[in-house]
Amino acid sequence: MRRRMATACCSAITLSLGATACGGGPVSAGGGEKELSGQTLSVAAVWSGAEQKNFQKVLDAFTEKTGATTQFTSTGDNVSTVVGSKIEGGNAPDVVMVPQVGVLQQFAKKGWLKPLTPATGKAVDAGYAPVWKEYGSVDGTLYGLYFKAAHKSTVWYSPEAFAQAGVKPPTGYEEMLKSGRAVSDSGLPAFAVAGEDGWTLTDWFENIYLSQAGPVKYDRLARHEIPWTDPSVVKALTTLGELFSDRKLIAGGQKGALGTDFPGSVEKVFGPDPEAGMVYEGDFVAGIAKDQFGRKIGQDAAFFPFPAVAGGKAPVVSGGDAAVMLKDGGNQKAAEAFTEYLATPEAAAVWAEAGGFLSPNKKLDVASYGDDTLRATAESLIAAGDAVRFDMSDQAPAAFGGTKGVGEWKLLQDFLRDPSDPAATAAALEAAAAKAYQG
Structure with missing residues (x-):
């Protein structure tokens, strides 16, 4: 089924330089006569596989609009090290898509970044909740444009498993655990927990x-x-710890969880031989369930919002990738044009149509998303406004919140292995945090 374009004003979006951004004025990327023809823009990001292919569609749209050639480099997870080595080697990319607030702040404090243009700032003010500008700024200067977001307060479940257990999507945390025990009693452990990947455990804690x-x-x-x-x-x-210590709730118990990576946790719920009824993680679960296991999102793979805990409000934790411009990049003009383009609903609509993407830009019509489930997650993210909180571990120094085998990732894996002493785990987390923040 053909999607409707991002808004009525974009029902006939063209990729000429005079195109009008949905809900805004003329897109300034490149000027009026493909002024970037013959120039090359280099972009680095963590993305690979399907994400890289979908981002390439955005790059191709920018090329069509401006005439600029684009070069993409996948950094892998260690963005800071890769970008730092490229700067030292005199081969800095023009734009980096930074996945962590802490890394963005680190880049800014090292003097690597150039502030975004006033035009990009105006687009952020008009199209984004203020919290996204705050996360993209350091000492009051806007360095990062959040182009891609993640909704990390979604719990994905098998409707078949819920039907067999006679339960419905819960609205409270205790109800979720009760429903999980009913799922377990009907023949499947409740949750597949990806304990091999420490970042998933930080997301559990944060919600x-x-x-x-x-x-x-x-x-x-x-x-x-x-x-x-x-x-x-x-x-x-x-x-x-109440969840981690209950063998009925976790597929394979603590040992099984510690041997399960994130893709494996999705497979345990939505693969050909289900081993669990639910998996907690962000909206990106849908992409794996759909692309790798052929699940129809909204039919045999669905989600409910992470439920409120004991009288609190339902959380909305997010993550995201921010476009930043490097001072040492070789093509500042193209970098400015590209970040201005990424701030438009037009650019977001390209990836929204391809799938596996959420935009924090409220000017993007949710009709741009390819299915009802994506539209629902996008609406939830936008509706949260300033109540959204960015992934806490991504705001921390990487040595504490973003490095495999150390810091928060490692200590929460230890806690999953033995959740009997929360106070001792808290003390260990504080010792690691104090060292990382001081450094």
Whole structure:
């Protein structure tokens, strides 16, 4: 079925330079006569596979609009190291899609970044909730444009497993655990937990903490203004430990979870031989369920919002990739044009149609998304406005919140292995955080 274009004003979007951005004025990328013809724009990002292919469609649309040739480099997960080595080698990319707030701040404080243009700033003010500008800014200067977002407060489930257990999508955390035990009693463990990938465990903690402790405490902990030994942290770990310690709720128990990576956790729910009824993670679960296992999203793979914990509000935790311009990039004009283009609903619509993508740009019509489930997750993200909180581990120094085998990732894996002492885990987290933030 053909999708409707992003808004009525874009019902006939053209990729000429005079195209009008949905809900805004003329797109400034490149000027009026393909002024970037003959020039090359280099872009680096963590993406590979399907994500890289879909982002290439955005790059191709930019080429059609401006005449610029594009070169893409996949950095892998260690963006900071790869970009740093390229800068030292005199081969800096023009634009980097940065996946962590902490890394964006690190780049800015090292003096690697050029502020975004006033035109991009105006587009952000008009199309984004203020929280996204805050996450893209350092000391009041806007360096990062959040082009791609993730909704990390979604729990994915098998409707067949729920039907067999006689349960419906829950609205509260305790109800979710009760429903999970009913699923287990009907023949499947409740959750596939991707404990081999420590980042998934940070996401579990963050949703519980945001709902239990509230956004003010969440922000303070993210900035390390309160210690990880704070009672609110111990309370959230205790709540998470109730799940981790219940073998009926976790496929394979703690040992099985620690041997399951993120794609494997999705396979355990939506693969050919289901081993669990639910998997918690972001909207990107849908892409794996659909592309790798042929599930029809909304029919035999569905989601419910991460439920509110014990009287708190339902959390909305997000992540995202921000476009930044490097000072040492060789083509500043193309970089400015590209970041201005990414700020338009037109650019977001290209990837939204391809799938596996959410935009924080509220001017993008949700009709641009390819299915009802994506539209629902996009609407939830936009509706949350400033209540959205960015992934806490992504705001931390990478040594604490974003490195395999150390810091928060490792300590929460240890907690999954033995969740009997939340206070001791909190103390270990504080020791690691204090060292990383001081460094």
